[in-house]
Amino acid sequence: MVEIDQQQKFQNKIDAEIKIEPKDWMPEAYRKNLIRQISQHAHSEVIGMQPEGNWITRAPSLRRKAILLAKVQDEGGHGLYLYSTAETLGITREEMINALQDGSARYASIFNYPTQTWADVGAIGWLVDGAAIVNQISLQRTSYGPYSRSMVRICKEESFHQRQGYELMLTLSRGSEAQKAMAQDSLNRFYWPSLMMFGPHDTESAHSASSMKWKVKRETNDDLRQKFIDQTAPQIEFLGLQHPDKDLKWNDEKGQFDSGEINWDEFWRVINGDGHCNRQRVQHHINAHKEGAWVREAMASYQQKKKSKAA
Amino acid sequence: MSAENLQLFEIFLRSRRGLDHKHVGSLHAEDHEQALEYARDVYTRRSEGVSIWVVKSDDICASQEDDSESFYDPSNDKPYRLATYYQLPDEVNNM
Numbered sequence: 001m002v003e004i005d006q007q008q009k010f011q012n013k014i015d016a017e018i019k020i021e022p023k024d025w026m027p028e029a030y031r032k033n034l035i036r037q038i039s040q041h042a043h044s045e046v047i048g049m050q051p052e053g054n055w056i057t058r059a060p061s062l063r064r065k066a067i068l069l070a071k072v073q074d075e076g077g078h079g080l081y082l083y084s085t086a087e088t089l090g091i092t093r094e095e096m097i098n099a100l101q102d103g104s105a106r107y108a109s110i111f112n113y114p115t116q117t118w119a120d121v122g123a124i125g126w127l128v129d130g131a132a133i134v135n136q137i138s139l140q141r142t143s144y145g146p147y148s149r150s151m152v153r154i155c156k157e158e159s160f161h162q163r164q165g166y167e168l169m170l171t172l173s174r175g176s177e178a179q180k181a182m183a184q185d186s187l188n189r190f191y192w193p194s195l196m197m198f199g200p201h202d203t204e205s206a207h208s209a210s211s212m213k214w215k216v217k218r219e220t221n222d223d224l225r226q227k228f229i230d231q232t233a234p235q236i237e238f239l240g241l242q243h244p245d246k247d248l249k250w251n252d253e254k255g256q257f258d259s260g261e262i263n264w265d266e267f268w269r270v271i272n273g274d275g276h277c278n279r280q281r282v283q284h285h286i287n288a289h290k291e292g293a294w295v296r297e298a299m300a301s302y303q304q305k306k307k308s309k310a311a
Numbered sequence: 312m313s314a315e316n317l318q319l320f321e322i323f324l325r326s327r328r329g330l331d332h333k334h335v336g337s338l339h340a341e342d343h344e345q346a347l348e349y350a351r352d353v354y355t356r357r358s359e360g361v362s363i364w365v366v367k368s369d370d371i372c373a374s375q376e377d378d379s380e381s382f383y384d385p386s387n388d389k390p391y392r393l394a395t396y397y398q399l400p401d402e403v404n405n406m
Contacts, residue, residue: 019329021362067391074392130406145329162406163397170399238403 014215019145022088030214033207034144035089036105037216039096042082043107047100047281049075051115052124060118067164068121074157081150088146101286108132109267110193112275119172119179119186125165127187127194127232133158134228135198143215166235173239184241191232191244196267198225230256319368320346322353324360332364340365 006025013020020026049072056072059065083093099105110128115121133155140151172183199221202208211217236243247260317339323332335354340346346365354360374382390396399406
């Protein structure tokens with residue numbers, strides 16, 4: 001009975017747009033759902049450093065290198081905000097890292113695609129960060145206080161990521177024929193996977209209903225995806241590139257674009273571990289974590305030494 | 312610590328659900344519990360807060376403002392980390 005009262009009180013708070021804070025009572029399923037979503041978000045930030053990191057040493061100018069380095073550093077910082085946010089729900093960093101490394105936790109499937117050319121750095125900033133921003137702006141209104149606050153912080157830092165990416169694409173598409181072709185190729189490869197970032201259709205999404213009821217998510221996968229499609233179409237046109245979706249058509253009645261169907265077989269294949277880079281991404285994380293062990297050990301032993309000196 | 316010289320606590324208030332706790336001041340108390348009650352009495356008399364954090368002042372480790380140049384440097388020389396650094400044509404500037 002007490003449990004039922006608490007459930008009701010909890011849902012009343014949610015319905016009244018009152019944020020849930022770490023020490024409040026919450027249903028176990030809400031806590032689990034949040035841990036899953038926030039840790040997945042954190043893993044995405046951290047794994048997302050790899051595809052772009054691939055180009056830091058080969059950036060075409062010092063300016064571009066400094067920008068890319070700063071962007072990749074930001075992603076690491078965003079990972080930190082999000083891991084800490086998940087920790088307010090009672091899970092440890094170690095448990096989350098283990099889940100990432102043993103494959104039981106996911107990260108955004110987009111990062112399993114390889115970065116084959118320099119233009120991919122532009123396409124990622126513009127499209128991948130662009131899609132992430134659409135999602136994260138919506139999540140600023142999520143019901144869990146710490147998650148909402150970290151989204152506000154992240155969105156503030158994120159807009160430079162998208163703008164530098166678009167600026168890079170604009171430079172290429174106003175450049176030589178070869179540069180323009182490189183931009184087009186990159187757009188072709190990253191457009192569809194960016195749409196997949198919003199997840200399955202609402203009718204297929206396993207977590208959507210409870211996430212919406214608890215206001216963990218504020219807008220559905222399909223609504224957010226539509227926003228992204230609508231905002232991206234004129235940006236592609238301005239670049240003077242071909243739109244990768246041949247079925248894209250303005251629908252006057254709806255006031256939005258109609259678009260072609262996503263290749264869902266590819267989506268599920270990549271999510272379930274069979275993208276180009278899944279194994280490499282996780283293995284790289286495992287290696288980096290192992291290779292960094294001496295730093296953590298050195299920190300711990302320094303701490304010990306300081307303590308014994310003080311005693 | 313004596314009856315005349317209690318521990319100092321720093322008080323943080325959340326003015327509204329969903330916002331961060333903000334530092335509002337400090338006070339003397341015997342322990343955390345007492346600090347919490349005093350903070351309620353002193354700092355929330357006009358509905359200033361819905362949640363209070365009390366932290367022993369000794370437990371706060373603060374940066375020194377005098378060191379700020381070496382502590383925060385270098386950040387202002389990297390303007391490319393700001394969105395406004397990227398000039399885009401008007402047609403696509405709303406990004």
